[in-house]
Amino acid sequence: MESSTVVLYPDPTIGHLVSMVEFGKLIHKHHPSLNIIILIIPTHNHINKYIDTVSATTPSITFHRLPDDVVPPDFSKEHLDRAFELYNPIMLNTLVTISAKSIIKGVILDFFTNAAFKVSTNLHIPTYYFFTGGASLLCVFLNVLTFHKLKDTNDYFDFHGFPPFHASDLPPLILIERNISSKHFLNTSINMANSSGIILNTFTGFEERSLDTLRSGKCIPEGVTPPVYLVGPLIAGGEDQVDSTENECLKWLDSQPSKSVVFLCFGSRGVFDKKQLKEIAIGLERSEQRFLWVVRDPPPVGSYPGGKLKQVGVEGLLPEGFLTRTREKGLVVRNWAP
Missing domain, CATH: 3.40.50.2000 (Glycogen Phosphorylase B;)
Known part of the structure; x- marks a missing residue:
């Protein structure tokens, strides 16, 4: 019988990576027959040590390190989120290679790896997002398009599932600059709304107001909210220490x-x-x-x-x-x- 695989593609910063690794462990616990592959772009040495520790203690998870010569030397002039777009051709080849040996049941993206959405969906692979920010922040994030339509920065926002807040409380990169970063926020919000589902590191009883809003579909008034799956709290165990x-x-x-x-x-x-x-x-x-x-x-x-x-x-x-x-x-x- 042909094997099945789930591919996880996290941002390689430690807060995102640890949560994604713990989610990979949870998937394998409930579905031990699934292969768990985590794609990693080049990262810092202390994170590499963490990856090595997880590889030694959790053989059910395989880390696939992407090449380190994709980003040009002068890339420092560009925005960091563009790095993941440069990896899309590698991502395509990697998914095709994996699918030749195993059925890919799903690709799970991080907020910052959104660029790969068009790669996995063009291959007709179910694509999900693992959102590390909680249900209340997700209610706001799914309304990023509203921010881009804003004409008056003195406005207040009153979204379902989140207390009212002033426009000035938003980070400028979302609201004002309209630069590469704000486009990333907008594109990710749109892709999340069109994904196969959003996975949250939270639990019922912790953010009831926001979760009720997400489940009722009120976060996206002009569209359909994808399924939301609660998998939290995901917390790293003592065996996977990041550093001293x-x-x-x-x-x-x-x-x-x-x-x-x-x-x-x-x-x-x-x-x-x-x-x-x-x-x-x-x-x-x-x-x-x-x-x-x-x-x-x-x-x-x-x-x-x-x-x-x-x-x-x-x-x-x-x-x-x-x-x-x-x-x-x-x-x-x-x-x-x-």
Whole structure:
């Protein structure tokens, strides 16, 4: 009997990759006969170590590393989301090669790998999205087309499944700039609405208002909302450590009083400039609140996901003496915490 395969294509930043790996494990748990293949574009060394660890501990998942010579040396002048478009010919060849040996039951894309949607759908492969942002954010994201029609930036938005908010609360790259990035948001929103389904790392009871909205189809007034599947919470186990920072964070948290710590983490691409970081630091110090704060190093302007991070010491990003003054109540870690 011919084998069957599910292909996962995540963004290679750690927050997206870990969730996709955990979803791959969940698929295999319920359907052990399925082959799970995760496609990876070139990425950072600490993420490569994580991939190696998962490969050693979870043989049911196969990582297929895409070539590292696809993105030209001068690509830093372009937007990082364009990198995935450059990989589309490779993606096509990869899917054709896999399908020659096994039936591809589905391709599961990440928000940032949206460029591959036209590749998998042109091959008539059921294509799904694994959305890591939760149901409430998805309700907003499926309405990106509304933002692009906006004439007055003083407007308020009142979408089903999400509290009203002002236009100024949206990131400029969605609302104002109308650049490569805003086009990516729009195209991804449209493709998600036309996909075979959207998979969410959440669960009933956590976001009931938003989930009811998605299930009733109210998020897309002029179209049909695809099926929404809840698979959360997906959390990495201790056997798949990303790096030594994980132990440091957890040991520190275990030493704090219960329910006493504020966790500040803005995602794999949540990067702030020095001025913003110092304002956050001042607020934390004045609050006298216990905190765990993940501070990311700013990447080079226009870099793509596999680009090298600009290494900057945490001390040089924060107010002078901040780490010393807050060491009894706070912990600052670089780039990643579980």
